[in-house]
Every structure is written in C-alpha cells, then in structure tokens.
Amino acid sequence: MNDTTPAAYLHAHQFAALAPGPRLIVTGAVHGNETCGTQAIRRTLDDIQNGRLEIERGLLTLLPVTNPYAYAKKARQGDRNLNRNLRPGNSAGDYEDRVADVLCPWLAAHDVLLDLHSFHTGGQPFAMLGPRNNAGQLEPFSHEGEEERLVAHLGARCVVEGWMQAYQRGVERRRRLRPDAPVELLDAAYGVGTAEYMRSRGGYGVTLECGQHDDPQAPEVAYHAIRQTLALLGMARIPLQPPAAQFTVYHLEDVVDMDHSGDTLLRPWASFDPVAKGEPIGRRHDGTLVCAERDGYVVFPNPHALPGNEWFYFAVRSSRTLDV
Template sequence: MNAPAHTAYLHAQQFAALTPGPRLIVTGAVHGNETCGTQAIRRTLDDIQSGRLQLERGLLTLLPVTNPYAYAKKERQGDRNLNRNLRPGNPSGDYEDRVADVLCPWLDAHEVLLDLHSFHTGGQAFAMLGPRDNAGQLEPFSHERQEERLVAHLGARCVVEGWMQAYERGVQRRRRERPDAPAELLDAAYGVGTAEYMRSRGGYGVTLECGQHEDPHAPEVAYRAIRQTLALLGMARIPLQPPPPEFTVYHLEDVVDMDHAGDTLVKPWASFDPVAQGEPIGRRHDGTLVRAERDGFVVFPNPRALPGNEWFYFAVRSDRTLNIE
C-alpha cells in the first residue's frame, strides 16, 4: 500500500441539534472517482455554516470523502472495493479495511444512511432499495416502509432491488468456476456495502446513483436528495416535495464478472437498456459470447472493470410497488 500521508484519516463533520431526533449519516466518494456526493455534501456544509440551513432535530454527520486514498487517485478504489465485504476487523491490512475499522462504528451510531454514488456509462439516476421485511438468513430486515418512503422522495424514478440475492448467486458461481479467486471474492459477505451493513446493524440506508460520473447534473441530484432526506425526517425546515407519480422497479437477477482484460461489451450499454433472451451482451477474450438468459435489462455496465470484478448486472422488472404514504 502506497497511500499518501494525507489519506491517513477520515474527516467528517457532525451537527447535533438540541432537540432529539433521527441520527442521519450522509456519505460521498465511497468510490474515489464518484464525486457528485462530495460536491453536494460540501455544498450542504456551506449552507449550514453560513446559516442558510439550520438543523432543528437530531444528529447529522456529513462525510464528503469516505475513501480518501481512492479519491486522491481519482480511481474507483485504493487497494480494493470499499463497498464490498464491508465490516470491521478484516485482517488483510488493505487500505479499505483500515477505513472500514473507522467507518463501521460511525454507521453503527446512526439510524439512517444516505450514500451518494455515480456510475460509469450513460443512464438516468436510480435508487438502490433493500429487501422487504423478512426474518431470513441472507438479509433480515424490518424497516421496509421507512426505506421505501425515503427512496420515493429522493427524486429518482428508477429503483433497483435484489442486490444481496444477485451477489449470493455471483459468489456461488465463483466458488464453482474460480475456486482459486481471491478469498474476498468467494466470501458470502462480498456483497455487503454501506447500505447492507447499515441494515445488518438495525438501521436502514439507501444508495442513490445520481448519474454518470461526469454528468454536470449529478451533484444537483445529490444535493436535492440530501435536502429531501432532511425534510422527510423532520430534521430541518425544508419543504418536502411530493414523490413522482410512478416508479419503475427492477430486480437484480445476476452479476457477471469480467474474467480477463480482453473481455469486451458488444456495444456501449447504458443502465436499463433492454435485452432479449439470447441477445449478446459481452464477448470473452476467447470469442465466447455472453448472452442474456431471458428477457431483461442491463444494469451497471462497466467496460473498464478490473478482471475478477463486476462487469455488468442483469435485471428484470419487479412486481414490487413503493409505499409512498
């Protein structure tokens, strides 16, 4: 690890109102090349420090840069992907594991998370939603209604669910086909990122994908989301805007890894581009085509993925509706 000295700490700013209320943490730059959240959080900090925004209830923690090493590199990750296998006490000593040792206790101390991201290729903003209430083994949860209300007010009309189920399938495939892969890629907890960790600790959290990395509108999407979250939770006197009249909800069915640096996508896919059963999505370096197993949609296509990491996701329409009351 060759992280520069100025990446040796996390810098969060916290505001505690004198009236009790929700405990909210907002994070940006979990991936170092995703800076819309950083810009929006810094704008919110300026609003608070100038008096334009006043916290009236609860506790607000703002973390503009969650992964300083990746941010300094202007790359997705430092040593590894911080938003996978997130937990304290990982023994590897990777930079992101050291970040997790600080970040996870901060998440533990809050009830609600808003995690702000962007994505590689074109497409509209979308929100990542957790599971329905359940007592299962994979991702037990009891805040479905609260999380759906939060998603409904963030401004995105597209919603994606099924993250952990897709990763469970991906890990099982790696164990069958690539048993010599790095241990973290074979870990059943590999899909756990900030929101999943938050749910595992009794809270709830939403990941908002605000647009393509360079989209000039993405910071505004992130800024509006912060303000609407504060409004929804009753933490500041900000008008709560009505949610969109309709949402399109997608369910992630699978995650497909890039196996080799020579793997290529057959076209410049954007998230939610439709694909028909049998249609080629990518081509392996040996010429083998990767085809859609059924009618569905491409999500998170990443033509610059690292070998062994996520190349694209496959989704179908979900029958889930959001509780927006």
C-alpha cells in the same frame, strides 16, 4: 506528501441539534472517482455554516470523502473496493480495511444512511432499495416502509432491488468456476457495502446513483436528495417535495464478472437498456459470447472493470411497488 499518499484519517462533520430526532449519516466518494456526493455534501456544509440551513432535530453526520486514498487517486478504489465485504476487525489488512474499522462504527451509531454514488456509462439516476421485511439468513430487515418512503422522495424514478440475492448467485458461480480466486471474492458477505452493513446493525440505508460520473447534473441530484432526506426526517425546515407519480422497479437477477482484460462489451450499454433472451451482451477474450438468459435489462455496465470484478448486472422488472 504527494497527491496519492493515503490519508491517515477520515474527516466527518457533525451537527447535533438540541432537540431529539433521527441520526442521519450522509456519505460521498465511497468510490474515489464518484464525486457528485462530495460536491453536494460540501455545498450542504456551506449552507449550514453560512446560516442558510439549520439542523433543528436529531444528529447529522456529513462525510464528504469516505475513501480518501481512492479519492486522491481519482480512481474507484485504493487497494480494493470499499463497498464490498464491508466490516470492521481487519485493521492489519489493506487501506479499505482500515477505513472500515472507522466507518462501520459510525454507521452503526446512526439510524439512517444516504450514500451518494455515480456510475460509469450513461443512464438516468436510480436508487438502490433493500429487501422486504424478513427474518431470513441473507439480509434480515424490519424497516421496509421507512426505506421505501425515503427512496420515493429522493427524486429518482428508477429503483433497483435484489442486490444481495444477485451477489449470492455471483459468489456461488465463482466458487464453482473459479475456486482459486482471491478469498474475499468467494466470501458470502462479498455483497455487503454501506447500506447492507447499515441494515445489519438495525438501521436502514439507501444508495442513490446520481448519474454518470461527469454529468454536471449529478451533484444537483445528490444535493436535492440530501435536502429531501432532511425534510422527510423532520430534521430541518425544508419543504418536502412530493414523490413521483410512478416508479419503475427492477430486480437484480445476476452479476456477471469480467474474467479477462480482453473481455469486451458489444456496445456502449447504459443502465436499463433492454435485452432480449439470447441477445449477446459481451464477448469473452476467447470469443465466447455472453448472452442474456431471458428478456431483461443491463444494469451497471462497466467496460473498464478489473478482471475478477463485476462487469455488468442483469435485471428484470419487479412487481414491487413503493409505500409512499
């Protein structure tokens, strides 16, 4: 077996307290080159196994490496992006589809998800927040308050909402401009990842972007978030640190794809860099400028995106506040 041979299994660690309580699952390396969560989860495992941490209520499942193939490759994905179009039932598909057949039932068996990620370029940690309570078609939800309180205690002062709405707009554009794109890129459920799937099964989940991939502080951010989550849920005797005094909440308005390998960003953008209406953000391979349609912010810029995949996101300030 060589280092990039896809693993034939997922390895989770589970701790079931004798007293009832919440069911929490913590995931790392959904993207294989995002290892801060893996490091933090393994540190938490060491704490438990060496008696420094005891799970006293509920069920804790720790999954250090959610995508073993991508992790072995030290790449974002194995065959495809696991955190898009996540659903079970396609075991004859690619590697990530087979992972989904195992992962999705695990998510559905829990109440709360903490999914630990990192990002390509510079910027401060931020949390991804789900929708307000609603009974709509796109992402019905009923745990707004619980999810906001979790986000507020994770340590990040920046919060991003509007993920599924941005992807809905992105998919509509693809259908209009690139009807010959791979079918999965045209699927209305393309934006469904771990947290979105968790919400669709009646739970709630937070994706925490802990910092740039190689930032030595990112594993510390992830480790702090795990402990804060355990404290907030009352699963372990850990002092709960208070939330930040204030947060900045951004609403994702759009996702812009890289169309060609020759597309380039015009500067080394970092998440939450401000842009003015009409300001160029990138240049297509044919010289066409991609400009901001209104005043806002660049989020998740990825100069190394694959053609047909997300190049950057555009956000505006949200009026939403957190229930802490």
